Amino acid sequence: xxxxxxxxxxxxxxxxxxKSLKCEQHLGHNAMYWYKQSAKxxxxxxxxxxxxxxxxxxxxxxxxxxxxxxxxxxxLHLHTLQPExxxxxxxxxxxxxxxxxxxxxxxxxxxxx
Amino acid sequence: GENVExxxxxxxxxxxxxxxxxxxxxxxxxxxxPWYKQELGKGPQLIIDIRSNVGEKKDQRIAVTLNKTAKHFxLHITETQPExxxxxxxxxxxxxxxVFGTGTRLLVSP
Numbered sequence: 001x002x003x004x005x006x007x008x009x010x011x012x013x014x015x016x017x018x019k020s021l022k023c024e025q026h027l028g029h030n031a032m033y034w035y036k037q038s039a040k041x042x043x044x045x046x047x048x049x050x051x052x053x054x055x056x057x058x059x060x061x062x063x064x065x066x067x068x069x070x071x072x073x074x075x076l077h078l079h080t081l082q083p084e085x086x087x088x089x090x091x092x093x094x095x096x097x098x099x100x101x102x103x104x105x106x107x108x109x110x111x112x113x
Numbered sequence: 114g115e116n117v118e119x120x121x122x123x124x125x126x127x128x129x130x131x132x133x134x135x136x137x138x139x140x141x142x143x144x145x146x147p148w149y150k151q152e153l154g155k156g157p158q159l160i161i162d163i164r165s166n167v168g169e170k171k172d173q174r175i176a177v178t179l180n181k182t183a184k185h186f187x188l189h190i191t192e193t194q195p196e197x198x199x200x201x202x203x204x205x206x207x208x209x210x211x212v213f214g215t216g217t218r219l220l221v222s223p
């Protein structure tokens with residue numbers, strides 16, 4: 001295990017639902033990341049938090065809303081999603097954004113009906 | 114911004130053979146190049162990385178080479194085993210952002 005956990009592992013939701021993805025890291029890191037992984041596409045960086053402050057929003061639609069209450073926890077709140085948002089959502093952490101090595105969680109497989 | 118291209122998209126080898134995966138990048142300022150292995154149902158795991166001041170790095174059966182002039186780097190796996198079967202991603206970092214390739218699905222047949 002990498003020390004990064006994600007829940008739930010699988011999620012099916014309708015387009016009008018509101019749900020949240022949770023990530024927790026047990027590595028004492030200060031930077032956390034959300035990535036989207038779709039079939040046959042490179043991993044797409046969505047958000048970056050460093051010491052609880054958002055440092056990157058990679059032009060992500062507002063229906064995705066991140067929250068980082070402390071350096072160990074990261075949430076991704078989902079609202080009014082589209083079927084094309086179905087993907088594997090990966091959380092990662094690193095010591096801070098200056099340290100390149102990132103540790104990934106197992107991901108949440110999201111299906112939007 | 115950075116663009117990373119990865120080839121091949123799929124690679125099938127016999128157990129014991131070598132496997133080579135190649136990546137090119139566009140931003141000459143990139144200075145860190147990790148390789149990740151992703152098994153089914155798991156997130157990507159770092160297997161080896163190289164920095165721009167080094168041309169080659171080896172860890173048991175895995176090696177990575179970097180050619181900064183040509184802006185390409187490669188992953189070499191020797192004596193492949195069935196458990197090496199997975200999707201492999203290269204990446205390059207620039208301005209503290211990791212940019213990933215599209216992945217190579219490696220299948221090692223016994």
